[in-house]
Amino acid sequence: MTPKPIKKISIIGAGAIGATFGGLIKHHHPDVEMVMFARGAHLAAMQAQRHVTMCEAGNQVKIPVKATSDPKDIVGSDLVLFTVKTQDTLKTAELFADILGDAIFVSLQNGINQRVLCKTIRTDRLLVGMTATNMSIVQPGVIDVTRRGISVIGAASPDVPPSIVEQARQTLSLSGLPVESSENILGVQYNKLLFNTMGYASVLSNTDFLNDGLLNRNWRTSVALPVLDEGMRVLEAAGITLQKASGGSDVIRWRRLMRLLSTPGLDRIVRAITRGPLSLPKLVFSVYQDLQRNRPTEIDFINGEIVRLANECGVTAPLNAEVVRRIHEMEESTHKSFQSREEIATAFRRLKEAE
Numbered sequence: 001m002t003p004k005p006i007k008k009i010s011i012i013g014a015g016a017i018g019a020t021f022g023g024l025i026k027h028h029h030p031d032v033e034m035v036m037f038a039r040g041a042h043l044a045a046m047q048a049q050r051h052v053t054m055c056e057a058g059n060q061v062k063i064p065v066k067a068t069s070d071p072k073d074i075v076g077s078d079l080v081l082f083t084v085k086t087q088d089t090l091k092t093a094e095l096f097a098d099i100l101g102d103a104i105f106v107s108l109q110n111g112i113n114q115r116v117l118c119k120t121i122r123t124d125r126l127l128v129g130m131t132a133t134n135m136s137i138v139q140p141g142v143i144d145v146t147r148r149g150i151s152v153i154g155a156a157s158p159d160v161p162p163s164i165v166e167q168a169r170q171t172l173s174l175s176g177l178p179v180e181s182s183e184n185i186l187g188v189q190y191n192k193l194l195f196n197t198m199g200y201a202s203v204l205s206n207t208d209f210l211n212d213g214l215l216n217r218n219w220r221t222s223v224a225l226p227v228l229d230e231g232m233r234v235l236e237a238a239g240i241t242l243q244k245a246s247g248g249s250d251v252i253r254w255r256r257l258m259r260l261l262s263t264p265g266l267d268r269i270v271r272a273i274t275r276g277p278l279s280l281p282k283l284v285f286s287v288y289q290d291l292q293r294n295r296p297t298e299i300d301f302i303n304g305e306i307v308r309l310a311n312e313c314g315v316t317a318p319l320n321a322e323v324v325r326r327i328h329e330m331e332e333s334t335h336k337s338f339q340s341r342e343e344i345a346t347a348f349r350r351l352k353e354a355e
């Protein structure tokens with residue numbers, strides 16, 4: 001069967017990630033009908049201005065979009081991109097599930113959301129994915145395109161015909177962002193999740209993960225490597241095979257690299273190179289963005305997912321549990337005071353020794 005052409009696209013949760021994909025598709029393909037579902041001040045700004053502003057490397061573009069909060073506006077969509085935070089997944093999906101018709105539904109969120117989405121969304125239309133892009137809402141209606149990374153999508157179950165996966169991939173690629181598909185999307189999602197377990201641990205000390213975290217021997221060997229090792233042990237116990245995206249981060253390679261960096265003197269040489277022309281990007285993790293905005297984070301679905309899986313398999317994950325505990329503590333405190341890298345490294349080293 002020839003897939004239906006994509007004429008109308010809706011973005012449910014048109015925040016940092018969703019508005020970027022939606023905005024860029026509309027920018028490059030003005031004939032596509034683009035509907036952005038958002039809420040609060042961000043929705044109000046897009047409605048008042050009738051556009052979303054995208055900033056990238058000092059340039060600004062204003063892209064005309066229809067912004068709404070009325071679920072009925074979804075009717076007739078050929079593809080729906082779902083980009084709410086993981087904790088909002090079920091209640092948001094339920095608002096739209098009965099009126100999606102034949103729309104292809106693509107979740108591009110962190111976490112393993114298919115478990116929840118398959119309860120409400122047609123399984124023959126349900127795709128999930130991961131994105132290694134990095135974006136943020138810098139003010140209502142304004143998105144900063146911080147990093148154009150790869151995104152990968154795939155069928156959440158064998159019910160989805162391969163032609164639908166390919167059509168979704170081609171549609172999201174209209175944004176100009178690289179998008180590929182994978183037959184082991186669960187492995188891709190967990191690969192990214194493990195990367196984020198280390199990244200979110202770096203948020204505890206407001207550490208620039210690549211430049212000051214991985215290249216700092218004490219933090220790397222006391223926090224990043226043990227958190228990753230623990231996650232990998234849990235996934236192995238759960239029988240999950242990791243899969244990397246082409247050009248994307250591969251946690252198995254990250255682990256090898258981190259161990260290699262412990263060769264005497266090597267991290268100092270790498271640091272000297274990266275302080276020069278080969279500087280590493282500064283990632284602004286979404287957990288950090290949420291803490292800054294006094295919002296609940298997705299920590300329960302990332303480091304917390306490792307803890308959940310560990311419980312399910314009868315093993316333990318105390319380091320990931322500690323990241324979850326500490327991030328929740330920060331969510332609850334009014335002053336987001338970070339501890340130093342050294343304090344966090346000492347606390348995690350003690351925890352590891354106590355195992």
Ligand SMILES: NC(=O)C1=CN([C@@H]2O[C@H](COP(=O)(O)OP(=O)(O)OC[C@H]3O[C@@H](n4cnc5c(N)ncnc54)[C@H](OP(=O)(O)O)[C@@H]3O)[C@@H](O)[C@H]2O)C=CC1
Nearest residue numbers: 013015016017037038039040083084086092109110134135
């Ligand atoms: N930002 C990034 O760089 C990256 C994010 N991700 C993942 O992508 C997903 C989306 O993250 P991100 O774009 O940063 O999140 P944002 O908070 O920027 O965007 C989500 C948007 O959805 C809105 N929303 C929530 N519920 C509804 C609803 N019922 N109706 C309409 N709008 C709704 C939110 O409103 P409100 O603010 O009021 O809650 C918010 O504006 C997350 O899973 C995140 O982990 C993955 C890689 C990178």
Ligand SMILES: CC(C)(CO)C(=O)C(=O)O
Nearest residue numbers: 132133134283284285286
């Ligand atoms: C690693 C990153 C920034 C995506 O590139 C992310 O997934 C997050 O901030 O949650």
